Amino acid sequence: MIHDIHRLDAEVRLRPVTLADAAPLSVALTRSRAYMQPWEPVRPDSFYTEQGQRERLAALLADREAGRVMSWVLADEEDRAIGAFNLNAIVLGPFRSATFGYWVDVEYAGRGLATAAVRRICELARDELHLHRVEAGTVLDNIASQRVLVKCGFEQFGMAPRYLHINGEWRDHCLFQRILHDGPPTG
Template sequence: MIDDAHPLGGDIRLRPTTMADAASRAEALTRSRAYMRPWEPVRPDSFYTEEGQRERLAGLLADRRAGRSMPWVLSDAEDRVVGGFDLNAIVFGACHSAVLGYWVDVDYAGRGLATAAVRRICELARDELRLHRIEACTVLSNTASQRVLAKCGFEEFGVAPRYMHIDGEWRDHRLFQRILHDGPMTGAED
């Protein structure tokens, strides 16, 4: 099921990303660049090109094959990318945890898609990956993303001063977590 497409409502679905998404990702990120600027690192212009996204996807997909990442996209009826969702830093051992990051195309923001996708990803992380915990963080001013996380059962557990270099400055971030289960560990325990 983790490799399946998951309908989220209307013609939008959550599915694993592929290298074929490079051009469509570049278009969506370019279209949304100004909208996402307050919450994103400063990126070179090359990041917003098909080649830049090919490089980005090559890294994400290599991490996926190594079990360190699970990248998904939101896609529309024509299979165009309209958002990206990643579980990164997946670790097992005593933690069984991951870090969630996501973005939604400016033309699709405010429709509940992030909430639907994060809920589904939490289910997949719990049921398929057998993760115990997911962490996420937001810039202090990103109240829309904070609402998404709260609706999906994440709880704030702290503030990290100057946590990430976002929009040209070191920014404080709110830290969130969701405990997915407290059952016994299964899977990769080392």
């Protein structure tokens, strides 16, 4: 189920985000700030504070209640959030699609956790949300994220010039999608 906990390895689980994740997300984001800078928007210092994360999470949880977003965190063995995964802009009806966004704490990067989480969330998107497709975009030089997407069955379907304002400038993005099923819209 979407709101269940899913073990990804011996130490890390994928679980729904809660307001209690504000403090550990603040720590993980601060620790990973320089590492993620090439692929992230410029954010105010307040974004990296516990209060900034609490406000962001409150908005995410409201969007989850409205059916627009599903959000999870990677949680370590002490249940501290060490990464985040979101299905954003969920559209139902005949489109049945969402956009994917994610990041993993620099201390946990390169362990296959993003790949395991993306795979699991794609299963949930197909089986629980009955989505037809999921898409994601990466800046052209984010090779690691592109590898995650390809390993999880995403195919590049285009390139969007000046797509998002990342690291202080409008950046071109590779666009990927994964078709989850070809059945009729349900749910």
